[in-house]
Amino acid sequence: MIRVAVVDDERLVRSGLRMILGTAPDIEMVADCGGGEAVGTVLGSGAEVVLLDIRMPDVDGLTVLRQLRAAPEPPVVAMLTTFDAQEYLTAALREGAAGFLLKDSEPEQLVRAVRTLAAGGSVLDPGVTRAVIGGYLTAEDQAAAARAVQGLTPRESEVLALLGEGLANAQIADRIGLAPSTVKDHVRTLLGKLGGLNRIQAAIVADRAGLVARIPRGTC
Numbered sequence: 001m002i003r004v005a006v007v008d009d010e011r012l013v014r015s016g017l018r019m020i021l022g023t024a025p026d027i028e029m030v031a032d033c034g035g036g037e038a039v040g041t042v043l044g045s046g047a048e049v050v051l052l053d054i055r056m057p058d059v060d061g062l063t064v065l066r067q068l069r070a071a072p073e074p075p076v077v078a079m080l081t082t083f084d085a086q087e088y089l090t091a092a093l094r095e096g097a098a099g100f101l102l103k104d105s106e107p108e109q110l111v112r113a114v115r116t117l118a119a120g121g122s123v124l125d126p127g128v129t130r131a132v133i134g135g136y137l138t139a140e141d142q143a144a145a146a147r148a149v150q151g152l153t154p155r156e157s158e159v160l161a162l163l164g165e166g167l168a169n170a171q172i173a174d175r176i177g178l179a180p181s182t183v184k185d186h187v188r189t190l191l192g193k194l195g196g197l198n199r200i201q202a203a204i205v206a207d208r209a210g211l212v213a214r215i216p217r218g219t220c
Contacts, residue, residue, distance in 0.1 A: 002027045002118040003045070004028065004050070006018065006032040009056040023111075030046060052077050065092060080103050081100055096198055098199065099117060099122050101123060105125060119170060120170075122163075152193060156189060156193070159172055159176075161206055163202050164206030
């Protein structure tokens, strides 16, 4: 079972997400709360995946994210956002957010996203993709990313391209016919070569470097 916690200042949003995710046989909602009690509640629940409101009135979502990511065994955190919160996206990415989801995402999309996050993948709602990619990399970042990508082996570039599609290690392994452990090693190496980025940051680099378009898209 995938243990999930939801942090949002609106009780109605929390109830809706609990209802949606509760329909999945492999997902268990272990906690939902507002921002004030988020860190203690989430860490005490043993949640593996956290859906966290990026902007809350009592405690800023970025503060909660930072504290959760500093825990000895941090959960995977995806930010819940709206179209008018784009100024927070870059900061959340730099603090280690593993994904961004719009609050009005379709139920099936939310369930898929939780499964992807639990499997080690990243999620990026199409509604915020351009804002995240456009806001994260400055011109200097792009030049550095281009140099780093040039230093990857052909196989590492291929794996990075598939990271750019948001695939988890097991999905990448299926796509290119490698063992998951081998893919894990490639991911660890390429993330190091890219300067210690996390998966979603690496996915953005792949997009900006044009790697994603070079890999034919198929089914996982």
